[in-house]
Amino acid sequence: MRFGAEIWTSAPWPYRPQPLSDELLSSYLIRTAHGLSMRPVTFTNAVWGSRDLLFGQDIDNYAPAAVIDRIATGTGLAPHAILGMTFSPWRDDLDIGERSISRKPWILPVSIVSNDRRRPGLQFCPACFASDPRPYLRRTWRLAFATVCTIHKVEFCDRCPHCRSTLQPHRSPSLRTCYSCGGDLAGAGNQASRRLVTQTRAFEQTLRDGWTDFAGKPIYAYLYFRIVRQIAALLVNGKRAEKLRQAAAAALGGDDVPFNKPNARQPVEYLHVVERRRLFDLVARLLEDFPERFVGICAQAGVWRSHIVKDMGDVPFELDEALCALDRTPYYPTDAEVRAAAEYLRRVKGIATYRELKALCSESRAAIYKYMDYEREQTSPSKRRLEALKILHSQK
Ligand SMILES: [Zn+2]
Ligand SMILES: [Zn+2]
Incomplete structure (x- = not known):
């Protein structure tokens, strides 16, 4: 397709997809570019000029009003629907504020340097990609507490499984293809706990x-x-x-x-x-x-x-x-908890010494004496162990 330059800066774009459920704004723009048979960077440069690289910013994290307005003109979508594809609707519930800076609680950083994403802050579910009729990127994939896909019950990935590259979807031929090795990001995925x-x-x-x-x-x-x-x-x-x-x-x-x-x-x-x-x-x-x-x-x-x-x-x-x-109140671990702690220490350290058990279960001395291991062999139980056992018996 060939259009005059003015079509990118004023008129609606010839291809205007509907946003998909929980779709990221960057994903929406990439799909728009692909629908126009353009590379995403070529498309955004045609609309916004090449001086301010649009994909050189984390537009999902912060989209300036001028960018939102231009997308509204190009797509016919209401500005609030476009803002809804950014993290803006989570502003209050995640306490992330209005700031344009990239570091916000719960939002995974992608650390952009020119057009390059240095950190693996865009996760993906291989099974979502495999089942999407039109593969796209979700907002949830940028959240730090989200580590598994709750639809497919599989673990998220944050790098290409073939070459370990971070995702750079604006540089890929398709949203489910690795930009670096061309490998398919879709798959069955590892089962989540x-x-x-x-x-x-x-x-x-x-x-x-x-x-x-x-x-x-x-x-x-x-x-x-x-x-x-x-x-x-x-x-x-x-x-x-x-x-x-x-x-x-x-x-x-x-x-x-x-x-x-x-x-x-x-x-x-x-x-x-x-x-x-x-x-x-x-x-x-x-x-x-x-x-x-x-x-x-x-x-x-x-x-x-x-x-x-x-x-x-x-x-x-x-x-x-x-x-x-x-x-x-000081916390007194129960008899069962002290026993579990002793078993744990034996598993990881080979021995449950008094010192280590005390560090874990400080206030339950009687139970510690009951479950601890002695570092040297005892000829007869120590006075303190006998006292501890007497207390334990009297409690029953
Ligand atoms: Zn999924
Ligand atoms: Zn790859």
Whole structure:
């Protein structure tokens, strides 16, 4: 097709697709370009000029009003429908504000340098691509808490499975083709864990509804997501993160291996999808029966209120209330929890010493003496162990 230059700057475009469900604005523009038999960059340069590279910006994250208006003229769509393809509708519920800067809570950064996407912040579901009549990119794929597809129950990918390139859809011949190796991004995908599918569904539902039930009460989505992000950060960053992961994994299961991250303090949005899956598996375990479980695990790990709310600014009332229990009463892990912690230590360290058990279950001394391993062989039980066993028997 050949058109005069004025068609790109004033008149409606000859091809005007309808936006698809949850479609990203960048995906919509790429599909429009493909429908006009143009390369996306050639198309956007024809409309906006080549001085300001449109794909040199994260237009899903922030689309200037002039860009929105021009797309409205070209497509006949209402401006609010175009804004609806950006992250703008999540402004309040994710507390991401109006700012044009790229770093926002929960939004995965793609770190654009000229037209290049340096970070794998655009995830995809291979099964969505495989079943799409017209492959397209979803807004949900840019969210840090989304690590699995809740429709197909498969794990998200954040790189080409063939060559490990990040997705650069504006440089690909089709939205399901890798720009670098030409490989097909569609496939069956790896099956996701049931826990992650359930938790991700709950997150998505909260974002749709604007509120959720939390600790037995309704809470606004923006407060809920602030609390969830804080719990996730506690598991990743800081001196107590390792203890917290160990205590959580010992009592609730999950993986306590440190997260692969380039800096000591790393926002959760900067973790790659494999690491975020491990992280949100632990987060899901800690959110169950909130706050009792969470408070118990924190007490075991020596994580107190002041550590939890550090750098949080205004502490949501719902979290503050839950953490009161943490300040008032020391947590006594149950007999079963101490036994589980001892088994965990034997599995990962070969031995459950007094010192290590004490670090995990500090306040339950009697149970610690019951389940600990001795580093040297004892000729007769120590006085303290006999006392501990006597207390345990008298409790029955
Ligand atoms: Zn899918
Ligand atoms: Zn590739």
